[in-house]
Amino acid sequence: MKKGLFRRLGTQIREWRSEWDTDLLNPKQWLLDLFGAATTASGERITSDNALLNSNVYTCASILGGDIGKLPIQVFKTKGGDIQRDSSHPVATLLGSRPNPFMSAYIFKELMQVHMTVWGNGYANIEWEYTGPNAGKPKGLWPLDPSKTDVHVDINTGEPWYVTQLPSGEVRKIRHYDVLHFRAISKSGLKGMTPIAVVREELGVQQSQRKFLGSFYSNGTATRGILKIPSGTLDKPARDKARDEWQKANSGLTNAHRIAILDAGMEYQNLGMPLNDAQFIETSKFGIMEVAKIYKVPGYKLGLSDVKFSNMENQSLEYVKSTLQPIITNWEQEIDFKLFTEQERKRYYTKFNVATELRGDSASRAAYYKNMLDMGVFSINDVLELEERSKIGEMGDRHFISLNYVSLEQMDQYQMLKAGLAPKGGE
Incomplete structure (x- = not known):
């Protein structure tokens, strides 16, 4: 023993x-x-934990997290060549309603995406059902703290393991198939790199700028300058006294607009306000652009440019294709592999519904629906479902196609019928 x-x-x-x-x-x-090592050249220490307090990082995380959170994840199954939506599967319930008793589907998806945006990795422990008709299927998804979770590879078996620290302080080792792991761009494929490491220096500059602004306005003065004396010189005690009296009259928010009285022929010369410098303003804009570039978030979402209604739809489409679609594909492939059994993966898969992001204005939607109806792709009930309106019964499930369409094989016969040259009788 x-x-x-x-x-x-x-x-x-x-x-x-x-x-x-x-x-x-x-x-x-x-x-x-x-x-x-997290200390930048500006002297500011930037980590993934405090980077989220940066307004630009927070905005990007909020945009990406909110957009992923609001998109529904639907479960589909293939049967005999037919594709059907399955809303009764446990995965559909977890991702569409409640992943665990304490979170809605939106909160869970938003949280996972924020973790991936800031820390480069989003982890969730998969809780499995061991009894009943759903045995072997997931019944809960529990987020893990990305700052206290790491990936390790067993040197003997080559199998990856996840080591995490629970809120209770307990350190737990979890097998890879029990963790849903969404990762950002990676060097090894096992763990994503935090984007904060790429823009750490830039965030350090932004943090220094904000400290400067806070210090500047706390002084309550909008000017900086020198006191000139027309003739003669002052000894050190006199200079110190003049400086102290000037600062006492003009420093602090309560003294910001007090009138200073200059005696002994003194003259004040303003040296200008540093916040008016174009370089200071451009540095601030550059910092926002750098963060937006890392996350592939369009500048107009961060207030860097105006968006006109004429190009709003094109910019939204570009955002979905270039920014959201790679993230969505990352999610779908991880979910399909981790949450379905080996047998289920042959006929089950998940899909984000991005129709709401691509709907555009009413005129664009009407033109799109008309084209789909004319080609026989959509039925009337399909359009009503996309518009979240009640269906019109079985007649609405019928598909129609224009009589002007004819196959190439029948084109010659069709033209002869129009010309009255078609064979008569039973010929």
């Missing part, structure tokens, strides 16, 4: 050592943080 206890203890110690073992060529994150 003692041998087994010592053996388990030795195994646990080796696992703990693997968590903390590091070297200078491949340092762990705790070592980087310890020696201030």
